[in-house]
Amino acid sequence: MSSSPTGLYASSRTVFSLADRGEAPRLLGRTARNRVPVPALLLASSIGLATVVANYFLPTPAVFDFLLDSSGSIAVVIYLGITLTPEAGSRARADAVEAGDRNR
Structure with a gap:
């Protein structure tokens, strides 16, 4: 029972944040007077x-299996992104340094 309010809080605030940054429909970024993102x-x-x-x-078990499989797949994609991001950043910094050296 205690995971339900936590899940609702986390998912609604995530959707609210996405809407606030323009990555989700603007309607989902609205709040009530008490700052609860009702939509x-x-x-x-x-x-x-x-x-x-x-x-x-x-x-x-089809629904449970689908939810379990999809959350596992999403976790793999996220960790893959986390792993590859520093490599891409290193390349971008190296390219910037190289371009700076050519201009001198």
């Missing part, structure tokens, strides 16, 4: 409800 919270809650309903009507 983002409703989206996160709706997705959670949809997975519960899908699990109810498809009681096979």
Whole structure:
């Protein structure tokens, strides 16, 4: 039970942040007077409800397996990005230094 509020908080704030930076629809970046991102919270809650309903009507392990597989795949992609980012940054810095040396 305690993971549900945490998941809703994290996902709604992530969506809110994306909207605030212009990477998600602007509607999801709106907040109520108490600074709660209501549209983002409703989206996160709706997705959670949809997975519960899908699990109810498809009681096979298909929904759980899909969620588990997709989260594992996303984790691999994120860690791959983390691994490759320093290499790309090193190349960019080396290219900048090389270009600076040519201009002198």
